[in-house]
Amino acid sequence: MKPGPALAAIFHPPPTPGVLGVFGHLDATVEAIRELKRGHATFTVYSPLPRHELEEALDQPVSPVRMFTLVGGIAGCAIGAWLTLYMSYDWPVQVGGKTIGSIPPYVVIMFEMTVLFGALLSLFGVAFNVLLAARHQGTIAYDPRFTNDRFGIFVPAAAAEAGTVEALLKRCGAEEVRRG
Amino acid sequence: MTDTTTARPPERATGAMSYDYVTRTVAGTLGNPGRGYYTLLGTAVTLLGIGILCLLFLLRYGLGLAGYSMPTYWAVYITCFVFWVGIAHSGTLISAILFLFRSGWRTAVYRVAEVMTVFAVMTAGLFPLIHIGRQWFFYWLVPYPNERGLWPNFKSPLVWDEFAVGTYFTVSTVFLIMGLIPDIAAVRDVATGWRRKLYAVTALGWRGTNEQWRHYRPAYLYLAALATPLVLSVHSVVSWDFAMAQVPAWHETIFAPYFVAGAIYSGCAMVITLLVPLRKFFQLERIVTIRHFENLAKLCLLTGMIVCYAYCVEYFVAWYGGATPEREAFVYRAVGRFWWAGWTMNVCNAFLPWLLWFKKVRTNISALFVISIFVNVGMWMERFVIIAIHLAGEPFEPFVRAGYNATWADWGIMAGSFGWFFMWFLLFVKNFPAVSVAEVKEELAAPRRGAARHA
Numbered sequence: 001m002k003p004g005p006a007l008a009a010i011f012h013p014p015p016t017p018g019v020l021g022v023f024g025h026l027d028a029t030v031e032a033i034r035e036l037k038r039g040h041a042t043f044t045v046y047s048p049l050p051r052h053e054l055e056e057a058l059d060q061p062v063s064p065v066r067m068f069t070l071v072g073g074i075a076g077c078a079i080g081a082w083l084t085l086y087m088s089y090d091w092p093v094q095v096g097g098k099t100i101g102s103i104p105p106y107v108v109i110m111f112e113m114t115v116l117f118g119a120l121l122s123l124f125g126v127a128f129n130v131l132l133a134a135r136h137q138g139t140i141a142y143d144p145r146f147t148n149d150r151f152g153i154f155v156p157a158a159a160a161e162a163g164t165v166e167a168l169l170k171r172c173g174a175e176e177v178r179r180g
Numbered sequence: 181m182t183d184t185t186t187a188r189p190p191e192r193a194t195g196a197m198s199y200d201y202v203t204r205t206v207a208g209t210l211g212n213p214g215r216g217y218y219t220l221l222g223t224a225v226t227l228l229g230i231g232i233l234c235l236l237f238l239l240r241y242g243l244g245l246a247g248y249s250m251p252t253y254w255a256v257y258i259t260c261f262v263f264w265v266g267i268a269h270s271g272t273l274i275s276a277i278l279f280l281f282r283s284g285w286r287t288a289v290y291r292v293a294e295v296m297t298v299f300a301v302m303t304a305g306l307f308p309l310i311h312i313g314r315q316w317f318f319y320w321l322v323p324y325p326n327e328r329g330l331w332p333n334f335k336s337p338l339v340w341d342e343f344a345v346g347t348y349f350t351v352s353t354v355f356l357i358m359g360l361i362p363d364i365a366a367v368r369d370v371a372t373g374w375r376r377k378l379y380a381v382t383a384l385g386w387r388g389t390n391e392q393w394r395h396y397r398p399a400y401l402y403l404a405a406l407a408t409p410l411v412l413s414v415h416s417v418v419s420w421d422f423a424m425a426q427v428p429a430w431h432e433t434i435f436a437p438y439f440v441a442g443a444i445y446s447g448c449a450m451v452i453t454l455l456v457p458l459r460k461f462f463q464l465e466r467i468v469t470i471r472h473f474e475n476l477a478k479l480c481l482l483t484g485m486i487v488c489y490a491y492c493v494e495y496f497v498a499w500y501g502g503a504t505p506e507r508e509a510f511v512y513r514a515v516g517r518f519w520w521a522g523w524t525m526n527v528c529n530a531f532l533p534w535l536l537w538f539k540k541v542r543t544n545i546s547a548l549f550v551i552s553i554f555v556n557v558g559m560w561m562e563r564f565v566i567i568a569i570h571l572a573g574e575p576f577e578p579f580v581r582a583g584y585n586a587t588w589a590d591w592g593i594m595a596g597s598f599g600w601f602f603m604w605f606l607l608f609v610k611n612f613p614a615v616s617v618a619e620v621k622e623e624l625a626a627p628r629r630g631a632a633r634h635a
Contacts, residue, residue: 024627025627025628025629026626026627026628027628027629028629044389044390044391045389045390046387046388046389046390047388047390047393048199048203048362048366048388048617048618048621049199049362049388049618049619049621049622050393050396050397050618050622051626053626054390055393055394058390060390060394062398063394063395063397063398063399065395065398065399065402066398066402069399069402069406073406083323083334084334087323087331087332087334088331088334090329090331091329091330091331093333095333095335095336096335098335102335105334105335105340106334108340108343108344108413108417109334109339109340109343111409111413112340112343112344112346112347112410112413113343113347115347115351115406115407115409115410115413116346116347116350116351118402118406119350119351119354119355119403119406119407120350120354122399122402122403122406123354123358123399123403125395125399126358126395126396126399129391129395130391130392130395130396133389133391133392133395134385134391137389137391142387144369144370145369146369146387146388147203147362147365147366147368147369147386147387147388147617148199148200148203148366148369148370149198149199149200149203149627173629
């Protein structure tokens with residue numbers, strides 16, 4: 001069951017050195033994010049729940065997932081139209097005195113396919129974008145309390161500058177700071 | 181919607197719960213739930229066994245075993261199909277529509293409702309397959325290229341239904357799984373032993389990083405936005421299975437909104453039926469409070485009033501419209517051979533919900549539980565009346581007032597469907613978080629420095 005070294009490199013990238021701060025308070029986390037935004041380009045924030053305060057402090061670009069949903073929806077509608085119209089004309093049978101390609105009853109199928117493909121592509125969009133982000137992050141330190149009642153910030157830092165980051169996180173009110 | 185209590189500050193609404201309390205309580209539902217739970221599970225599995233046995237006989241000897249007789253060829257199986265699809269609807273209402281309305285109270289109950297949705301659609305989907313006769317050719321429903329060069333008739337409401345229910349099952353499953361991921365991660369981080377391994381796999385690597393939340397949040401919103409028109413479309417399409425046909429008492433334009441309201445009504449009642457024992461088994465009294473039951477009861481009241489109105493309109497239009505077949509069909513419903521079914525439906529669905537106008541009733545859990553059972557029975561009976569009774573009583577046929585009697589094969593498979601549904605539901609709530617962890621926390625005050633609010 002041992003994956004080859006190439007696979008291991010994809011699924012288990014080597015650990016990124018850095019500093020992990022554990023926060024018990026939301027406002028302390030927000031303060032630390034604001035401080036870090038001034039100096040460090042990249043860091044990761046853990047939170048057990050989505051909070052608008054964190055989103056505002058992080059000020060990230062809008063997620064591209066919406067494009068996945070849109071494309072999925074339009075594609076689904078087109079597939080629904082193609083399915084019904086092509087199949088009707090491929091074996092033309094008059095039903096109920098309606099034309100072969102009768103749009104009103106096909107709107108139902110087109111609508112259902114819009115929703116189906118929109119939803120499936122949204123799911124794919126999340127998976128794709130989250131995995132892409134995880135590839136960029138590499139293997140970083142984590143604490144199981146981050147899904148319970150603690151917020152966390154991981155700052156990638158070489159040993160030389162780790163001390164500065166530690167001091168910054170502590171100043172902002174981190175309960176616990178460790179190198180990971 | 182009917183909820184007027186969302187204006188309350190979340191702190192007051194949920195008491196002084198901490199994030200840790202929520203995680204521990206929800207993780208606690210995964211422990212040993214005691215004897216009551218296993219009794220229910222055993223009953224469900226027994227019912228399922230009876231259903232499977234009946235189904236095996238049906239597969240061997242054919243649909244003649246069911247009570248089908250000219251002209252009643254849609255009966256208990258189609259009734260069960262519509263009943264279970266209807267049950268599913270309130271789950272999506274609570275999880276998607278109330279999400280778009282930013283109704284805070286939904287967070288504590290939406291997971292139960294959503295699980296109910298997925299398993300109810302799963303149950304419903306079995307019935308058309310049982311009903312089609314040669315069940316092993318079920319794949320003929322699917323448009324696939326075949327040597328006969330045939331395609332499904334997309335002008336038929338039955339094909340719309342297949343697409344609607346198929347989409348509904350897929351999308352509600354996706355929605356359920358999306359909501360589950362952060363919660364499975366939360367219980368993963370407090371679990372031990374084999375459960376930890378199970379949750380580590382099923383949490384799909386969720387850690388609550390900012391990148392994960394950034395993509396997750398809008399996707400959840402879009403899924404809710406897609407599920408909202410979907411849920412309204414599904415029961416409309418189901419109603420068109422009937423309304424598109426030229427049967428008196430079926431061929432009505434009111435059917436789509438009438439069915440959607442009825443579906444949400446029966447679904448809310450089923451959520452109450454399920455939540456009452458669940459709350460007791462898993463000690464969720466602090467998370468699922470009287471306020472949640474009251475809000476569910478208000479939803480029941482709203483949709484129950486719409487159903488009551490629809491019943492009145494049906495009778496009124498049957499009389500006022502002047503179409504003799506329609507009028508005769510409704511006379512048959514009221515005083516015909518199956519008068520008891522028509523009146524069970526009227527009493528349970530149209531009269532009983534009036535009790536919910538009283539706050540005393542809405543805040544009394546035992547009363548709500550009893551009413552919810554009656555509504556479940558009444559809503560099953562409503563579909564039975566519309567489908568089987570109106571076919572049996574179809575006027576202007578040579579075999580007017582034909583007899584119809586359901587058989588053991590009908591009742592056995594119906595009982596089996598309840599066993600099937602409750603088995604999956606009970607297994608799910610015991611093994612996965614039955615209450616959302618992350619979303620319940622969203623309703624709590626966040627811990628801040630110097631604030632004593634966070635106990």
